[in-house]
Amino acid sequence: MGIFDQMKQAMQMRNEAKRIQAEIEKISVEYANGGISVTARGDFSISSIKISPEAWAEAAGGKPERFETMLFNVVNGALKSVKKTTQEQMMAAMKNGGMPNLFGK
Numbered sequence: 001m002g003i004f005d006q007m008k009q010a011m012q013m014r015n016e017a018k019r020i021q022a023e024i025e026k027i028s029v030e031y032a033n034g035g036i037s038v039t040a041r042g043d044f045s046i047s048s049i050k051i052s053p054e055a056w057a058e059a060a061g062g063k064p065e066r067f068e069t070m071l072f073n074v075v076n077g078a079l080k081s082v083k084k085t086t087q088e089q090m091m092a093a094m095k096n097g098g099m100p101n102l103f104g105k
Contacts, residue, residue, distance in 0.1 A: 019093075020090060020094070023093060024042035024043065024086055024089070025041065025042055025043055026042065027041060027082060027085055027086055027089060028040070028047065028082075029082040029085050030078070031074055031077040031081050032074065033074050034055060034074070035051065035054045035055030035070075036050070036052070036055055036070055036071055036074045037050040037051075037074070038050075038075050038077070040075075040078040040079050040081070040082040042086045042089075044079060044082065044083070046075065049071075049075075055067060
C-alpha cells in the first residue's frame with residue numbers, strides 16, 4: 001500500500017469518525033424516577049432536569065437528603081442509559097458500513 005492509499009484511508013477513517021460523532025450528538029435519553037426526570041445527550045451532557053411539585057414539596061418539607069439522593073440516582077441513571085444507547089449505536093454504525101470496512105474486515 002502506497003503513501004497515497006494510506007492517506008486516502010486515513011481521510012476515510014476521519015470522515016467516518018466525524019459522521020459517527022454527529023450521530024452520537026443526536027442521541028437523547030430520558031430517565032425518570034420519584035418525580036424527577038433527567039434527559040442526557042450522547043455527548044454525556046445533561047440537557048434537561050424536570051422536578052415535579054411533589055418532589056419539590058418533599059425537599060422543602062424537611063427531607064432534602066432524600067431529594068438529593070433521588071436526583072443523584074436519576075442523573076446517574078440517565079447517564080448510564082445514554083452510555084448504553086451510545087455504545088449500541090456506535091457498534092451498529094461500525095458494523096453497517098463503518099470503520100471495519102476500512103480495515104478490510
